[in-house]
Amino acid sequence: MIPFLDNHLYYVATFLLLGIGAYMMISDRNLVKKIIGMNIFQTGIFLFFIAAAFLDGATNPVLSQPGPYVSPLPHVLILTAIVVGVSLTAVALALVVRIYSEYGTLETDVLAEVRADE
Amino acid sequence: MSDLLPFLVAAPIAFSVAALLVGIARSGTGWYVALAAMGLQTAIAGVLAVRAFTTGTIRYVVGGFEVPFGIELVVDGLSASMLVLVAVVGLGVLAYARQAGPRSNPFYATYLLLVAGLSGMCLTGDVFNMYVFLEIVGLTAYALVASGDSGRSAVAALKYLIVGTVGASLFLLGVGYAYIATGTLNMADLAVKLADVGYTSTLVQTAFAFVVIGLFIKVAVFPLHTWQPEAYAGAPDSVSGLISALVSTVSAYALVRVVLDVFTPSFLAANPLARDLLAAGAMVSIVAGSVLAVAQSEIKRMLAYSSVSQFGLVLGALAVTNGTALVGAAVHLFGHAVMKGGLFLTAGLIGTGSGGRTLDGYDGLGERMPVASAAFAVLAFAMVGVPPAVGFMGKWYIALGAVEGQLWPLAAVILLSTLLTLAYFARLVERMYFRDPAPAAASEASAEAEAAVVTDGGRVSLGMYAAVVAAALLAVVLGLAVAQYGQLLEPTVQALLS
Numbered sequence: 352m353i354p355f356l357d358n359h360l361y362y363v364a365t366f367l368l369l370g371i372g373a374y375m376m377i378s379d380r381n382l383v384k385k386i387i388g389m390n391i392f393q394t395g396i397f398l399f400f401i402a403a404a405f406l407d408g409a410t411n412p413v414l415s416q417p418g419p420y421v422s423p424l425p426h427v428l429i430l431t432a433i434v435v436g437v438s439l440t441a442v443a444l445a446l447v448v449r450i451y452s453e454y455g456t457l458e459t460d461v462l463a464e465v466r467a468d469e
Numbered sequence: 470m471s472d473l474l475p476f477l478v479a480a481p482i483a484f485s486v487a488a489l490l491v492g493i494a495r496s497g498t499g500w501y502v503a504l505a506a507m508g509l510q511t512a513i514a515g516v517l518a519v520r521a522f523t524t525g526t527i528r529y530v531v532g533g534f535e536v537p538f539g540i541e542l543v544v545d546g547l548s549a550s551m552l553v554l555v556a557v558v559g560l561g562v563l564a565y566a567r568q569a570g571p572r573s574n575p576f577y578a579t580y581l582l583l584v585a586g587l588s589g590m591c592l593t594g595d596v597f598n599m600y601v602f603l604e605i606v607g608l609t610a611y612a613l614v615a616s617g618d619s620g621r622s623a624v625a626a627l628k629y630l631i632v633g634t635v636g637a638s639l640f641l642l643g644v645g646y647a648y649i650a651t652g653t654l655n656m657a658d659l660a661v662k663l664a665d666v667g668y669t670s671t672l673v674q675t676a677f678a679f680v681v682i683g684l685f686i687k688v689a690v691f692p693l694h695t696w697q698p699e700a701y702a703g704a705p706d707s708v709s710g711l712i713s714a715l716v717s718t719v720s721a722y723a724l725v726r727v728v729l730d731v732f733t734p735s736f737l738a739a740n741p742l743a744r745d746l747l748a749a750g751a752m753v754s755i756v757a758g759s760v761l762a763v764a765q766s767e768i769k770r771m772l773a774y775s776s777v778s779q780f781g782l783v784l785g786a787l788a789v790t791n792g793t794a795l796v797g798a799a800v801h802l803f804g805h806a807v808m809k810g811g812l813f814l815t816a817g818l819i820g821t822g823s824g825g826r827t828l829d830g831y832d833g834l835g836e837r838m839p840v841a842s843a844a845f846a847v848l849a850f851a852m853v854g855v856p857p858a859v860g861f862m863g864k865w866y867i868a869l870g871a872v873e874g875q876l877w878p879l880a881a882v883i884l885l886s887t888l889l890t891l892a893y894f895a896r897l898v899e900r901m902y903f904r905d906p907a908p909a910a911a912s913e914a915s916a917e918a919e920a921a922v923v924t925d926g927g928r929v930s931l932g933m934y935a936a937v938v939a940a941a942l943l944a945v946v947l948g949l950a951v952a953q954y955g956q957l958l959e960p961t962v963q964a965l966l967s
Contacts, residue, residue, distance in 0.1 A: 385631060389635075392635065392638060393634070396645070399645055403649050422652075424648075425645075428597055435601065439608065442611055443627060449620070450620060450624055453623060454620055
């Protein structure tokens with residue numbers, strides 16, 4: 352394997368996810384897919400935190416055990432961030448439902464046409 | 470006394486739940502619950518501000534977990550000012566929302582949650598905690614923007630949500646880098662440990678870049694402002710007043726806090742590129758925001774673009790990083806909230822009362838709605854920077870700081886922006902006072918007015934006038950108190966700069 356990838360696998364994966372998420376948010380015309388892109392974007396950041404806490408050969412953070420242990424704090428932080436992400440997705444989907452019932456479409460280009468006629 | 474700190478966050482949340490629960494039994498009670506909560510909030514914020522200005526920084530450790538590990542709440546002069554601002558503007562807009570706003574109990578519950586989130590952002594001394602409050606503010610702001618009747622507000626809210634989430638996520642990514650570099654999240658601790666790691670370390674530089682770009686989106690710095698005009702123009706009148714006054718302001722406060730408290734001025738000194746980035750963002754925002762505002766014909770969109778320009782000034786003060794400019798930034802944050810919130814509320818009042826929501830609708834308004842027009846004119850001139858209004862004092866201190874810091878381009882841009890601000894406000898005042906409403910436009914306007922009364926479901930009320938007139942008076946009176954306020958803020962500014 353290419354040595355860079357070997358050492359930075361999580362890092363590369365994180366920025367791939369961020370890139371895919373950002374691309375979906377910008378270029379996808381369907382509103383629900385934009386929200387999925389937003390979720391992927393956030394997942395990239397979750398992976399970033401979890402990978403940062405990971406240590407090769409480390410065990411659970413229990414004081415009586417010998418040896419290095421995985422830092423528990425990033426996991427706890429990400430738990431909070433996941434909750435935030437779920438709430439955001441819920442609010443976004445609620446908005447999408449309202450937009451659909453108002454305009455009858457989820458495609459941004461159709462939406463722009465309908466709104467231009469208003 | 471420091472036990473009061475958590476109540477600034479806990480009380481609005483508790484009252485928000487109360488508003489929902491009471492609403493099950495009796496609808497139409499939400500406003501009274503919100504009024505009680507905001508009254509309490511104002512009282513606590515006032516007491517804490519007096520304490521912070523007389524005895525210095527107040528600290529509170531949440532849950533008894535000692536400081537580098539647990540979450541800390543901190544109130545110094547700057548955050549005390551912001552807390553008072555949040556409480557007072559919240560109370561003022563509430564008086565306005567009695568008639569104008571969406572009047573359901575869930576609306577008031579969300580309103581209180583937003584106040585809790587904003588207060589939390591001002592209070593917190595922990596960067597991850599700040600992210601959580603940033604998202605609470607975001608979530609409630611999206612919901613409030615969407616609380617309008619039309620589909621337009623839902624579309625605006627979704628756009629705001631997607632862009633705002635990217636901003637908050639980038640902030641979180643920056644926090645992650647800072648955590649990897651230092652292993653701590655406490656702001657005071659981070660400041661020490663980041664210095665140990667070294668300000669030119671790539672990790673620290675990356676952390677700075679992500680945190681600052683994330684907050685740029687939340688503050689709506691050009692060209693990351695695209696969510697703002699849509700969101701402010703699409704929201705109901707009272708909501709645009711509230712979020713235009715508070716959300717970007719508190720994000721700008723967070724930016725000042727993170728850049729000066731966590732990364733410290735030494736970081737800016739060690740990385741000239743970072744300072745240039747701030748200064749460039751400031752100057753581009755000031756000019757581009759003003760130019761875009763001149764191009765708008767819808768009043769609320771024009772006011773939104775004007776915000777992009779005004780926050781450029783605060784950013785400029787941050788790039789200058791000297792005492793005078795920082796006092797200017799604090800004054801301008803405070804003054805802009807009062808003026809811009811007031812302008813949005815007045816625009817809403819005029820829209821409800823006369824149906825005029827575009828430039829043409831303001832023809833001859835001075836005769837039809839004298840009080841509202843006078844308030845709008847006073848706030849507009851305060852915004853342009855006519856002394857002794859608070860808008861002048863803020864700009865004056867920032868420009869003076871730029872001259873002291875030898876940042877001549879910024880000083881020039883501030884002067885230019887004053888002319889551009891005059892360009893878009895003077896034409897409105899000219900329309901209001903020196904033009905007769907065209908006969909055809911007048912009948913159309915009255916027909917529009919009837920339509921507006923039906924769709925907004927309310928009429929112009931005394932509370933709406935009270936909020937608007939109070940904002941206009943404050944915009945002038947606060948300008949006279951700036952010198953004393955500058956002295957009060959002196960210890961805080963010294964602490965931020967050291």
